[in-house]
Amino acid sequence: GAVVSQHPSWVICKSGTSVKIECRSLDFQATTMFWYRQFPKQSLMLMATSNEGSKATYEQGVEKDKFLINHASLTLSTLTVTSAHPEDSSFYICSASEGRPGGEKLFFGSGTQLSVL
Amino acid sequence: GEDVEQSLFLSVREGDSSVINCTYTDSSSTYLYWYKQEPGAGLQLLTYIFSNMDMKQDQRLTVLLNKKDKHLSLRIADTQTGDSAIYFCAEADTGRRALTFGSGTRLQVQP
Numbered sequence: 669g670a671v672v673s674q675h676p677s678w679v680i681c682k683s684g685t686s687v688k689i690e691c692r693s694l695d696f697q698a699t700t701m702f703w704y705r706q707f708p709k710q711s712l713m714l715m716a717t718s719n720e721g722s723k724a725t726y727e728q729g730v731e732k733d734k735f736l737i738n739h740a741s742l743t744l745s746t747l748t749v750t751s752a753h754p755e756d757s758s759f760y761i762c763s764a765s766e767g768r769p770g771g772e773k774l775f776f777g778s779g780t781q782l783s784v785l
Numbered sequence: 786g787e788d789v790e791q792s793l794f795l796s797v798r799e800g801d802s803s804v805i806n807c808t809y810t811d812s813s814s815t816y817l818y819w820y821k822q823e824p825g826a827g828l829q830l831l832t833y834i835f836s837n838m839d840m841k842q843d844q845r846l847t848v849l850l851n852k853k854d855k856h857l858s859l860r861i862a863d864t865q866t867g868d869s870a871i872y873f874c875a876e877a878d879t880g881r882r883a884l885t886f887g888s889g890t891r892l893q894v895q896p
Binding site: 672674702710711712713714717761763774775776777778779781 | 825827883889
């Protein structure tokens with residue numbers, strides 16, 4: 669089946685630094701990718717929808733200047749957490765849709781655990 | 786907005802059946818999904834069902850959908866210790882491919 673690769677799996681950084689997370693669809697083209705955030709013992713919350721070649725659509729309450737999303741190609745989307753702070757520590761997961769609009773199958777990356785010291 | 790709810794915890798003995806329940810509010814939901822998440826890992830799609838279906842079976846997994854009551858369930862037959870994980874139900878409507886997730890149900894399988 670379709671594979672979505674997410675990198676890195678975990679990252680520890682100092683407060684104030686920026687961290688980039690990559691999400692790649694390995695064997696299919698994904699015009700749309702999604703970025704989710706998961707706090708411990710909570711559900712995934714959609715942060716933003718990333719469309720290839722255009723600006724991302726952010727959910728209410730998500731700071732677009734803090735969470736920069738770039739979807740420069742049909743197989744790669746990146747999420748950059750700028751000037752990270754401890755409250756940004758979380759598990760970030762991307763997903764990509766294969767197939768026709770309606771997306772009955774969404775494939776998820778393995779996630780990135782971000783810890784900001 | 787859309788809301789998806791699940792019970793938080795379920796404990797079963799190995800070999801028994803597990804039933805995880807989910808309710809949702811969005812009447813325009815078109816696709817309903819079950820995902821499995823093991824510790825520190827991403828989500829694994831287990832199965833999905835279209836809203837015009839009542840039931841779908843896939844090996845040990847049976848999904849039941851009551852669209853009138855907006856109730857979805859996942860039954861795992863002959864539950865094994867390897868099934869211990871968090872199970873998320875999620876829904877999407879036709880126009881919006883992003884998913885709305887439930888809070889997840891932690892399944893604990895006791896030997």
